[in-house]
Amino acid sequence: MSVCRPARCLFSKASSSIPKPSAPHPRRPFSTTPPRPVRKRRPHYPSIKAEDLALLNQAADSSFPKYDTSETALLSKKYTPSQIAAIQxxxxxxxxxDIIVQGQGRTDPWRVPYEDDMAEMDPVTDHAEKLSHTDIKGRKNVRLTNAVERDAAIAQIGNETLAKMYPDGIPDEIPKKDQEFFQEAMTTALTQGALDPRAVFTSTNPKVLEALADPRHDVRLPDLPRIENKMVRQTRRLSQDEEEDPRQKRMLQYLGWEKEKLRGLRVKTLVVHGVVNQTRMGKIRSLYYLTIAGNGDGLLGVGEGKSVEPDEGRKQSVMSAIRNMRPIPRYENRTIFGDLEKKVGATKVQLYSRPPGFGLRTQHLIFEMARAAGLQDLSARTPKSRNKMNVIKATWEALCNQRLPDEIARGRGKKLVDVRKVYYGGSVH
Structure with a gap:
């Protein structure tokens, strides 16, 4: 046994009797966050004093008064007892x-009056009754405004909009902090005046002028309730009116199609990679696109495009794919006629027809092409090179160059009869 242990035990007992200093020994902290006892927890909501609470109660009673007996009697005439109980x-x-302390109203010029006295129809919460031309009294003559009448109407509508923003009138001197808001309010008022129907049409009948600004006469009223203003509708209309591409226009004339039919095509870009062309001016980098297009009902096309601008190259490939669409023969409108094999470069593609319900069990490139062409039962193998461009081109050529049973029978001088179709009435499953 070591002789140091009794001495160490003795010293430890002696040190325990020595009083500890009041302040702890300073240690290096591992974090800059103060310890938990030192932290001051901030309340989630500001504390309200008793005198402030009395003022808050007065403001709440004045801003949001409770229903009195006369108002309750009026409500009972319009609502059922269960609805009145829900309101209470x-x-x-x-x-x-809580509404006064935590609530916050909008201050921007485009704000919508959410708070109302329920005396008028609100287009956000209420669905106004649809009015027709029979509700307008007098003659219903309307004509286009001239320049003077248009300016006067815009000024009047702008003044009405500013009066809603400044009920007490526009102050003579506007502080610097409110000048930006005032400029935005002026722009909003003039914009609303320019988009108002009263700035475009006028009439000698005042009832007709009121009907021009009344949303109950608008044909778009069934779309409510939704926050709708004229600026939003104008912006949506401009965004929907796409700039017509001259190449697309020529292609539609060449195919004899409508725009709706063109939008129904299934278009997908399968290959995208960069191409560098070495010239005397240096290396010119461009992007290459390979796109397929199909209608899902027997048409399939493949197109290529290359350009320095990405959007331009992709548009070229899409237009080329649509122009190159060819009919794909389909057996029973679901699969191919027999097994196919095509070789492009070092890539070999083998396609196999499959029974109903088999599905598309192929790689992703052939899967997209089969889905665009309207094939439902197909399997494929690519035993050699799997270059994406060659796989797509080999598949497209294999599908377009199928040998149909009618052609085989005609070449052999035979007559082909589909036994299942003739003797079983088309019941092929």
Missing amino acids: AAEQALDAR
Whole structure:
């Protein structure tokens, strides 16, 4: 046994009797965050004093008064007892003081008056009754405004909009912090005036002028309730009116199609990679696109495009794919006629017809092409090189150059009869 152990035990007992200093020994912290006892927890909501609470109660009672007996009697004439009970439950669940403390209203010029006295129809929450021309009294003559009438109408509508933003009138001196808001309000008022129908049409009948600005006469009223203003509708209309591409226009004239038929095609870009062309001016980098297009009902096309601009190259490939669409023979409108094999470069593609319900069990490139052509049962193998460009081109050529049973029978001088179609009435499954 070591002789140091008794001495160490003795010293430890002696050191335990020595009083510890009041302040702990300073240690290096591993984090900059102060310890938990030192932290001051901030409340989630500001504390309200008693005198402020009395003022808050007064503001809540004045801004959101409770229903009196006369208003309750009017509500009972329009709503059922269950609806009145739901209204009273909602009034008790909502605290008016929380609305004043935590609520925040919009201050931008495009704000919508959400708070109202329920005396008028709100296009956001209410569905106004549809009005027709029979509700307009007097003659219904309308004509286009001239320049003077248009400016006067814009000024009047702008003044009405500014009056809603500044109920007490526009101040003579606007502080610097509010000048930006005032400029935005002026722009909003003039924009609303320019887009208002009263700035374009006018009439000698005041009822007709009121109907021009009344949303109940608008044909778009069934789309409510939704926040709709004229600026939003104008912006949506401009975004929907796409700039017509001259190449697309020529292609539609060549094919004799409509735009709706063109939009129904299934278009997918399968190959994208960069190409570098070495010239005397240096290396010119461009992007190469290979796209397929099909209608899902027996048409399939493959197109290529290359350009320095990405959008331009992709448009070239899409237009080329649509122009190159060819009919794909389909057996029973679901699979191919027999087994196919095609070789392009070092790539060999083998396609096999399959029974109903087999599905498309191929690699992703052939899968997209089969789906665009309207094939449903197909399997494929690529035993050699799997270059994407060659796989797509070999598959397309194999599908387009199928040998049909009618052609084989005609070449042999025979007459082909589909036994299942003739003797079983088309019941092929």
